[in-house]
Amino acid sequence: MDFTDFARAAFALAVTLGLVGLGAVALRRFGPDALARFTPTRREHRLAVVESLVLDPSRRIVLVSCDGQERLLLLGEGQVLPPPAPSRAKKPPATEAADA
Template sequence: MDLTSLLRAFFALAITLGLIGLAAVALRRYGPEALARFGHVQRKERRLKIVETLVLDPARRLVIVDCDGRERLLLLGEGRLLGDAKTDGR
C-alpha cells in the first residue's frame, strides 16, 4: 500500500467519524424539539402513577399506586401480585 492510499483511507475515516460526531451532537441538541415539531402526538396526562415503594426483602416490595385519584397498596413478590388493599385517597 502506498502513501497516497494510506492518507486517503485516514482522511476518509476522519471525515466519517467527524460526520458521526456531528450527527450525535445535532441529535442531542435538536432531537427532542425536532420530534415534537414533526407530528409527534401530544400525550394526555397519565392516569397511573407510582406514589411510593418500600422494599421489604429481596423477594417482596410494597408499592402505593395512584390511579384516577384513588390509591392502592400492592404487595409484589417474585413476579406476581400477592395482595391488594385500598388506602385512603388524598
Template sequence: MDLADLVRALFALLFTLGLVGVAAVALRRFGPDVVARMSAAKKERRLAIVETLVLDPGRRLVLVSLDGEEKLLLLGEGQMLPSPARWAKPKATADA
C-alpha cells in the first residue's frame, strides 16, 4: 500500500464520518417537524394523552382524552382509581 492509497482511504473515512455527522444534525433540527407533518397527514386520532403527573417512582396519573371525553387513569402497582362516574363534577353557579 503506497501513500496515495493511504491518503485516499483516510479521505474516504473522513468523508463518511462527515456525512454521518451532517445527517445527525439534520435529523435533530428537522426530524421532529417531518414526523409531525407525517402524523398530521394521517386521519385524526381518537386517543390522546392530555397530561401526566408522576406521583412516585412506581405510580403516575394520566389524563387521557378518548372521543372528546377525558378519563383519569392511575398507572403502576396494579391499583385502580374509583370509576369516574362516581366523581362529582363541580356545578356551575349561575349569577342571578
C-alpha cells in the first residue's frame, strides 16, 4: 500500500465523518420536526376498540367506537346460538288430600 492509497482512504474517512457530523448539526438545528415534515400525515382513524372481554376460549365481547357511537360485538367461531328457551317447570301433581 503506497502513500496515495493511504491518502485516498484517509480522505474518504474524513469526508464520511464530516457528512455524519453535518447531519448531526442539521438535526440539532432543525430539531425532530424536520423528519416529521417529510413523513406523510396520518388521518384520524374512525374505528377504535374501546374494550375487549374474553367470555370463553371461543368467544369474546368487543366494545367498538365508530364515529362517536359505541357498538357491542360478540365475536366467536361463526355459530349462531339460539336464544335460551323459557323454562317451563311442571307443577307438582295435586294430591288427593288437598282436594278433600
